[in-house]
Amino acid sequence: MPYKVLVIPGDGIGPEVVEAAMYVVNAAAAKFGVELEVKTAEAGDAALRKYGVAMPPETLKLADAADVIFKGPIGESAYDVTSLIRMRYTLYANIRPVKDLPGVPAVKPIDCVFVRENVEDVYVGAEYKVGDVAIALKVITGQGTRRVARVARRYAEARKRRVTIVHKANVLRVVDGFFRDVALEELRGLEVDQMYVDAAAMELVRNPSRFDVVLTTNQYGDILTDLAAQVAGGIGLAPSGNIGDNKAMFEPVHGAAFDIAGKGVANPIATILSAAMMFEWLGRRDAAEAIRAAVEKSIEAGYKTPDIGGKYSTKEVGKYIASIL
Amino acid sequence: MPYKVLVIPGDGIGPEVVEAAMYVVNAAAAKFGVELEVKTAEAGDAALRKYGVAMPPETLKLADAADVIFKGPIGESAYDVTSLIRMRYTLYANIRPVKDLPGVPAVKPIDCVFVRENVEDVYVGAEYKVGDVAIALKVITGQGTRRVARVARRYAEARKRRVTIVHKANVLRVVDGFFRDVALEELRGLEVDQMYVDAAAMELVRNPSRFDVVLTTNQYGDILTDLAAQVAGGIGLAPSGNIGDNKAMFEPVHGAAFDIAGKGVANPIATILSAAMMFEWLGRRDAAEAIRAAVEKSIEAGYKTPDIGGKYSTKEVGKYIASIL
Numbered sequence: 001m002p003y004k005v006l007v008i009p010g011d012g013i014g015p016e017v018v019e020a021a022m023y024v025v026n027a028a029a030a031k032f033g034v035e036l037e038v039k040t041a042e043a044g045d046a047a048l049r050k051y052g053v054a055m056p057p058e059t060l061k062l063a064d065a066a067d068v069i070f071k072g073p074i075g076e077s078a079y080d081v082t083s084l085i086r087m088r089y090t091l092y093a094n095i096r097p098v099k100d101l102p103g104v105p106a107v108k109p110i111d112c113v114f115v116r117e118n119v120e121d122v123y124v125g126a127e128y129k130v131g132d133v134a135i136a137l138k139v140i141t142g143q144g145t146r147r148v149a150r151v152a153r154r155y156a157e158a159r160k161r162r163v164t165i166v167h168k169a170n171v172l173r174v175v176d177g178f179f180r181d182v183a184l185e186e187l188r189g190l191e192v193d194q195m196y197v198d199a200a201a202m203e204l205v206r207n208p209s210r211f212d213v214v215l216t217t218n219q220y221g222d223i224l225t226d227l228a229a230q231v232a233g234g235i236g237l238a239p240s241g242n243i244g245d246n247k248a249m250f251e252p253v254h255g256a257a258f259d260i261a262g263k264g265v266a267n268p269i270a271t272i273l274s275a276a277m278m279f280e281w282l283g284r285r286d287a288a289e290a291i292r293a294a295v296e297k298s299i300e301a302g303y304k305t306p307d308i309g310g311k312y313s314t315k316e317v318g319k320y321i322a323s324i325l
Numbered sequence: 326m327p328y329k330v331l332v333i334p335g336d337g338i339g340p341e342v343v344e345a346a347m348y349v350v351n352a353a354a355a356k357f358g359v360e361l362e363v364k365t366a367e368a369g370d371a372a373l374r375k376y377g378v379a380m381p382p383e384t385l386k387l388a389d390a391a392d393v394i395f396k397g398p399i400g401e402s403a404y405d406v407t408s409l410i411r412m413r414y415t416l417y418a419n420i421r422p423v424k425d426l427p428g429v430p431a432v433k434p435i436d437c438v439f440v441r442e443n444v445e446d447v448y449v450g451a452e453y454k455v456g457d458v459a460i461a462l463k464v465i466t467g468q469g470t471r472r473v474a475r476v477a478r479r480y481a482e483a484r485k486r487r488v489t490i491v492h493k494a495n496v497l498r499v500v501d502g503f504f505r506d507v508a509l510e511e512l513r514g515l516e517v518d519q520m521y522v523d524a525a526a527m528e529l530v531r532n533p534s535r536f537d538v539v540l541t542t543n544q545y546g547d548i549l550t551d552l553a554a555q556v557a558g559g560i561g562l563a564p565s566g567n568i569g570d571n572k573a574m575f576e577p578v579h580g581a582a583f584d585i586a587g588k589g590v591a592n593p594i595a596t597i598l599s600a601a602m603m604f605e606w607l608g609r610r611d612a613a614e615a616i617r618a619a620v621e622k623s624i625e626a627g628y629k630t631p632d633i634g635g636k637y638s639t640k641e642v643g644k645y646i647a648s649i650l
């Protein structure tokens with residue numbers, strides 16, 4: 001049975017980076033004998049303009065039926081697409097590996113994996129406005145914390161058995177304190193330390209190599225992973241996987257970057273490395289490792305987009321990486 | 326009438342950096358003829374151990390009577406001291422200038438002022454736990470946003486008339502959207518742009534000189550100012566002022582740093598520059614400018630603590646700066 005892959009190209013540079021990544025996906029599937037049944041669907045700002053809804057019913061039906069979603073960045077309607085998918089399929093762990101690549105100047109060496117809780121916190125969408133006061137709920141559950149902490153445990157066990165829990169329990173004593181306590185319980189037996197989110201932001205610039213696996217709540221993870229990606233050499237390189245118990249979605253960490261859309265200069269590596277994560281999640285580590293190796297080789301060979309000092313186009317980089325798999 | 330200054334040395338390195346800063350405060354007051362009536366009081370972890378309460382009633386009484394509070398960092402009980410003072414006296418604007426200093430290696434050049442809302446957001450302390458669910462309220466009011474936006478306007482008018490509003494209104498449409506809308510209204514006539522908090526964290530590493538005045542909510546401000554201080558060359562240099570309509574508190578951005586407490590190696594510059602902000606708030610720009618100039622001269626002369634590559638002690642740096650005012 002082939003794996004059902006739903007591709008959502010998305011907005012801005014999305015269609016370009018996804019097209020480039022699909023060269024690699026198809027080449028890897030062929031080379032490693034992974035059967036994929038690929039469908040493509042619209043979602044995002046363009047869909048909103050066209051159909052009046054950012055996530056059209058047809059796309060939703062295809063997403064429901066898919067094993068895995070491979071998605072480009074979404075523009076202003078990201079909450080209605082990206083967050084909706086995360087919530088609807090309870091993709092509770094957002095995995096964001098951050099590692100500087102040889103040949104790309106990093107601010108400082110970094111090699112860590114963020115495990116970001118992905119469906120709770122202020123992202124639950126419980127917001128109210130009454131007169132002059134607006135209130136949003138920040139929600140943390142024990143169940144939600146336990147399951148994402150277990151994912152962090154698995155990553156830590158495959159790495160250095162070290163986890164840093166990032167929270168702000170000195171201020172948010174109840175909610176962040178609850179997250180910390182449940183996480184500590186689930187991570188027993190590993191080497192665990194804790195850091196306040198403000199200190200963690202600072203440390204990611206001062207001494208990023210002190211982090212290995214980082215477990216944190218949804219919004220802190222949103223902020224810290226963009227930051228960490230920049231420390232590693234730029235947001236154009238950072239992949240991510242949104243993992244649930246039965247479904248997953250893979251996407252670059254970066255946004256739609258409308259200012260450079262259509263110019264063929266967007267870096268497809270974040271999306272290509274997201275494809276590698278997808279193969280790994282499908283149980284095909286061979287294909288995943290081959291893609292990662294080809295990405296490193298392409299950079300060494302100078303096949304780079306302008307953001308990391310090259311002169312090649314999005315498409316050229318994608319095709320080159322596909323060709324050397 | 327002398328100004329009533331309450332000094333709270335705080336925890337960890339607090340007593341050391343405050344002692345060093347007080348050499349400078351006293352020298353500046355004498356030189357510029359600023360009459361200060363200085364009292365000192367306990368608060369923080371040490372007070373908690375001694376009296377069972379982090380903010381003893383006696384300290385509170387002195388704080389009530391003071392015109393201005395000059396405070397070192399507080400340890401684990403910071404919420405009960407620092408946040409309490411901010412809330413009790415409605416010190417609604419937290420001003421955090423971030424600027425790299427000549428002679429201190431910065432990650433990248435940066436020169437901006439953060440205006441952080443200081444009494445709302447998830448800091449209001451409305452948290453609940455019921456069974457497996459913990460909930461905190463994130464509260465934004467129109468009044469609270471308007472008054473802090475007006476402070477940002479004043480800073481922008483004295484600088485480049487540019488403000489960046491940082492929020493996450495693509496996800497928090499109601500609360501962050503409300504903050505943005507009210508801020509936009511208050512900042513009319515200035516050059517205003519907006520950035521999502523995750524993108525802002527990234528930009529602070531990628532291109533920090535694009536920021537001038539930054540207006541943001543309480544928790545985003547907490548995270549971004551630590552980050553920005555690190556970009557500027559280290560948290561040991563970052564001062565802050567918590568400003569209300571009738572009272573203010575000045576303190577370094579850094580924490581109690583228990584690991585280096587008592588060793589005489591803590592950098593007093595963040596606290597000394599906070600003293601400069603205090604003189605400015607008291608209407609004595611002459612004293613403030615003299616302190617800032619003396620700090621720059623001390624670094625040029627090599628009177629630096631180990632964190633920025635020097636070999637002098639906290640006390641020596643404080644005394645030297647006081648001596649060249």
Ligand SMILES: CC(C)[C@H](C(=O)O)[C@@H](O)C(=O)O
Nearest residue numbers: 078079082083222253496523
């Ligand atoms: C676009 C937005 C909804 C999303 C988020 O905040 O989670 C994005 O920033 C991300 O990190 O995937």
Ligand SMILES: CC(C)[C@H](C(=O)O)[C@@H](O)C(=O)O
Nearest residue numbers: 170171198403404407408547
């Ligand atoms: C200590 C803590 C309560 C405080 C905060 O989060 O505001 C500190 O980090 C700060 O930035 O002043």
